[in-house]
Amino acid sequence: MADGQRSEHESFDRRLVRKSPWIFHFNSGGCNGCDIEFVAALTPLYDVERLGAKLVASPKHADVLVVTGPVTLQVAKSLKLIYDQMPEPKYVVAIGTCACSGGIFSGGYTVLGGVEKVIPVTICVPGCPPNPKEIFRALEAIYKGEIKVAGGGCGEEQNRG
Amino acid sequence: MTRLTMLKEVLKSLFSKPSTEPLAEVEKGVFSPYSRGCPVLIPEKCTGCSLCAMNCPSNAITMKIVGEKNVGGKTLPVRRPEFNYFKCIYCGLCAQVCQFNAIEMRRDLVILRPRSKC
Amino acid sequence: MGRSRIEDKAYTEPHSIVEVASKTLSSYPHLVSVTAVHDEKEKSIELIYTFSDFRGALKNISTRIPEDKKTLPSIASVAPAASIYEQEVSELFGVAFDGNPFTGKRVLLPDCFPNDVHPLLRNVKQEDLEKVVAGCMLGEPQIYVTGSSRYSAESVILLPFGPYHPALKEPERFILVLEGETIVDVIPKIGHVHRGIEKIAEGRTFLQDLFLVERICGICSFIHSWTFTLAVEELLNVKPSKKAEYLRTMIAELERIHSHVLWIGLLGYWTGFESMFMWIWRLREKIMSLLDLLTGNRVHKSFIAFGGVRRDVTDEKLNTVAKTIAEFEKDYKKLIDEIMSYEPLVERIKGIGMYNAEHAIRLGAVGPMIRATGIPYDIRKVEPYGAYDEIDFNVVTGKGGDVFNVTMVRIKEVLESINIIRQCIEKMPRNENPVPKTLVIGVVKEGEAVARTEAPRGELFYYVKAANSRNPHRVKIRTPTLANILLAADMLKGYTLSDVPVIITSIDPCFSCMDRALVVDKNHNSVFFVDFNKLRKENKRIR
The missing domain is CATH 3.30.460.80 (NADH:ubiquinone oxidoreductase Nqo5 subunit)
Known part of the structure; x- marks a missing residue:
């Protein structure tokens, strides 16, 4: 990407945080499918690490919270707690259909629904599971500053592209 | 012996393509050429039978009333399926149960590009 | 069958x-x-x-x-x-x-x-x-405290491990009772991934459930849908064509390779051997691309249908599979030779988490865990389904239970799977149509059926009851991780804290499978709940 192209996207908060996205991965009750695709995005073939992305062990070091799976009642509070611990500005990426809306599990007696019900979401990446390339592109959008902190969410307006 | 294997490995790595996909390649495509794709309605073929909505595993299809038609003196509503792409699991069952091939699974569309509302 | x-x-x-x-x-x-x-x-x-x-x-x-x-x-x-x-x-x-x-005790359902x-x-x-x-969300936040009548606070440390821990990719909580560095007891609290799938399944049709049960687990997704299909086909009295049977077997074996190779990579990750993790996962992409080629998705295959499969596979694609599998085998053998000749890794896993055959049987262990002790219990062999009865393969067994033997069993099973895939391609009838005329099955007559298959993690059991309706009356799923978790909790005892990730992951835990069911500890500790304010007060008092 050319420098000129990048500055076009740069917003004010982007200029404040000019650094690599560090990622905290949170499984909110998913089936593992999105998790293995997310880990596959970190491994040599797709290599998100070329964006400087790094998987960190503590939410206090993270810029991006990657959430996979429908939010179950048992983890809802942990999710809120972890989101609150992250420093500002923070981005939330909901990976997979379940994290976007509850997907196939909506209606279950322990399933709350999408991540949006608990915390604001910056980007939704639907798919069951999304291809690692798609996950790469979502993280790249954050890296390039194409997306502002306050989230668009998975609303109906986004439905048609 | 081990040195020889090591040398072989080094030489091989020097002259082979890197296993990581180039950035342009990753940025370009979302669907692989074999993937099941993304359901898109072909409105001309649809009869509004709602077989797809009944069989959708994640209830991502809703039948919306889009107009009215006149059949034998009676006015009946015309229904068309609408896909919620944030609930869809992209299994392709709707396209397979459709008797009229009114649902196409398209791989060329980039419907799912993450966007922000701002 | x-x-x-x-x-x-x-x-x-x-x-x-x-x-x-x-x-x-x-x-x-x-x-x-x-x-x-x-x-x-x-x-x-x-x-x-x-x-x-x-x-x-x-x-x-x-x-x-x-x-x-x-x-x-x-x-x-x-x-x-x-x-x-x-x-x-x-x-x-x-x-x-x-x-x-x-x-x-409350083990499976959410606290609220x-x-x-x-x-x-x-x-x-x-x-x-x-x-x-809706009511659950309004409740007070709760925090667990483990109390104990058997352990006094002076002699032991209660250490919470999870639910969100860097060593666990899925949320699960283990409370470790430590004496110095040594683990004396383990109290698992599960249910973070419990989604109530069995109840959802009762409210949907058989065809919708086929896609639902597939999404129980992302790693062994195909085998879940296959087992459900076996039970429903038994109720419907349908037999799939020969080619469909071979295709199913082939996909299941590809999935086993992907699951085992993923696990071997994670073993490297958890023992601090990260380059091994990267090498192995790079190799695994070959298998993922094959699954994409054959089924249309890398993870959730959605390949199976009642009475057949959902899409046909051309000869051209089969040739690609044969070619890629041969390449994979060469690279895999070379890589495994390198890894297993690296002594620090072998030292790290040898003699860790020892158990014996009698122990494994008593606690109901299945899959590679029981085969590592030398018992050749493999559903593919003892109760053949699919095309396994026409295929010649060996059941891999180990020489006694520990993490090293479990690893070796998984490593050799990958080679055995490659062998099975090769035979599948050779023996597959080419001129048949494996796709059934219609996917919709409608009303299923009254009856009960069970099905068992060998998932990558062990024996998977389904019970399906139909009652003259479009929806099943009851679907019961017993996943292999649930059967193995008691053994894992037992294996931890007597080992040190640094062994915990290696031992817990040696059973290849798939909590998303397990949590639609549950698990618990086997000791007589009491686990009770206090609300957050009470805990804060207690803390102040201690200070």
């Missing part, structure tokens, strides 16, 4: 169940599952205990208790593995088991779930459950 219709259930009176179970155990030593079925018309709950021996014979013992007096003696004293299965029934159906070590709601009873309506979910 991996599946059967339940026709001969040995009926027993509820009070004599322990006696009958202990008699059955002498000839059928492996307890497969405890299934509960609610019959709202007769106002009773039927319990089916499924036993098996190691040569493939199944025995079902059934008992019936009335809806208003839900108590039953526990068989955990004769079959320790039953304790988990019974706890699952007791939380979801409200049946009280006398003498179960977990009685009175009311005690008197048992979601799997047929007369619990969806609207009521929605109210419960």
Whole structure:
């Protein structure tokens, strides 16, 4: 990407945080499918690490919270707690259909629904599971500053592209 | 012996393509050429039978009333399926149960590009 | 043939169940599952205990208790593995088991779930459950504290491990009781990934459920849908074509390779050998691309249909599979030679988490865990399904239970799977159409069927009951991780804190599979709940 192209996207908060996205991965009750695709995005073939992305062990070091799976009642509070611990500005990426809306599990007696019900979401990446390339592109959008902190969410307006 | 294997490995790595996909390649495509794709309605073929909505595993299809038609003196509503792409699991069952091939699974569309509302 | 219709259930009176179970155990030593079925018309709950021996014979013992007096003696004293299965029934159906070590504890359902709601009873309506979910969110935040009557605070440390821990990719909580560095006890608290799939399945049609059960687990997704299909095909009396059988077998074996290779990579990650993790995962992408080529998705294949498969595979694609598998085999052998000749890794896993065959049988272990001790218990061999009866393969066994032997079993099973795929491609009839005419099956006649398959993690068990309706009356799933978790908790004892990730992951835990069911500890510790304010007060007092 050319420098000129990048500055076009740069917003004010982007200029404040000019650094690599560090990622905290949170499984909110998913089936593992999105998790293995997310880990596959970190491994040599797709290599998100070329964006400087790094998987960190503590939410206090993270810029991006990657959430996979429908939010179950048992983890809802942990999710809120972890989101609150992250420093500002923070981005939330909901990976997979379940994290976007509850997907196939909506209606279950322990399933709350999408991540949006608990915390604001910056980007939704639907798919069951999304291809690692798609996950790469979502993280790249954050890296390039194409997306502002306050989230668009998975609303109906986004439905048609 | 081990040195020889090591040398072989080094030489091989020097002259082979890197296993990581180039950035342009990753940025370009979302669907692989074999993937099941993304359901898109072909409105001309649809009869509004709602077989797809009944069989959708994640209830991502809703039948919306889009107009009215006149059949034998009676006015009946015309229904068309609408896909919620944030609930869809992209299994392709709707396209397979459709008797009229009114649902196409398209791989060329980039419907799912993450966007922000701002 | 991996599946059967339940026709001969040995009926027993509820009070004599322990006696009958202990008699059955002498000839059928492996307890497969405890299934509960609610019959709202007769106002009773039927319990089916499924036993098996190691040569493939199944025995079902059934008992019936009335809806208003839900108590039953526990068989955990004769079959320790039953304790988990019974706890699952007791939380979801409200049946009280006398003498179960977990009685009175909440293990599976969320903490905020009311005690008197048992979601799997047929007369619990969806609207009521929605109210419960809404009410749950309004409640006070709760935090666990483990108290203990057996351990005094001076002698031991209670260390929470999880639910969100860097070593666990999925949320699960283990409370480790430590004496210095040594683990003396483990108290798992599960249920973070419990999604209530069995209840959702009852409200949807058979065809929709096929896609639902596939999404129980992302790693062994195909085998879940295959097992469900086997049970439903038994109820429908349908037989798929030969080519469909071979295609299913081939996809299942590709999935086994992907699952085992993923696990070997993660073993490297957890032992601090990260380049091994990267190498192995790079190699695994070859298999993922094959799955994409054949089924249209890398993870959730959605490949199977009742009576066949959903898309045909051309000869051209089969040739690509044969070519890629040969490349994969060469690279894999080379890589494994490198890894297993690296002494620090072998030292790290040898002699860690020792257990013996008798132990594994008693705690109901399945899959590579039981095969590592030398017992050749593999459903593919003892009760062949799919095309396994026409394929020549060996059951890989180890020389005694520890993490090293389990690793070796998985490593060799990958080579065996490559062998099976090669035979599948050779023997597959090319001129048949494996796709059934229609996917929709409509009403299924009354009946009960069970199906067992060998998932990458071990024996997977499904029970499906149909009652002349489009929806199943009951779907019971017993996943391999649930059967293995008691063994994992037991293996940890006596080892140090630094061994915890290696031992827990040695069973290849798939918590998303397990949590639609549950797990618990086997000690007599009390686990109680306090609210957050009370905890803060306690903390202040200590300070």
